[in-house]
Amino acid sequence: MPEEVLFETEQSMSRADxxxxxxxxxxxxxxxxxxxxxxxxQSVTLEPPAQPTFEVKAEREGPVDGSGELSIELELEWDENADGGTEGDGELRIE
Incomplete structure (x- = not known):
């Protein structure tokens, strides 16, 4: 499925910010x-439905035996014409 980027920004900032x-x-x-x-x-306004799909991913990119880049990705997804999500793999806990 083709992807259209509606908004994108990336910058280093403090954890508090x-x-x-x-x-x-x-x-x-x-x-x-x-x-x-x-x-x-750039500006975009989105209206998530009552039950979007919430995807959480932790990744490490780089060589298996060397230093890499770590990331935490938090993503909300929904169909433009639907108001619901999908079942997940179990209850999410973030501590």
């Missing part, structure tokens, strides 16, 4: 509000 962004997303999700992303001349 990242937490502030995540809290804003969490507050908007909990309140049923749209989420607007803005950076420079």
């Amino acid at each position: 990242i937490a502030t962004y995540l809290r804003t997303v969490a507050d908007n999700l909990e309140g049923g509000d749209a989420i607007t992303l803005e950076a420079g001349d």
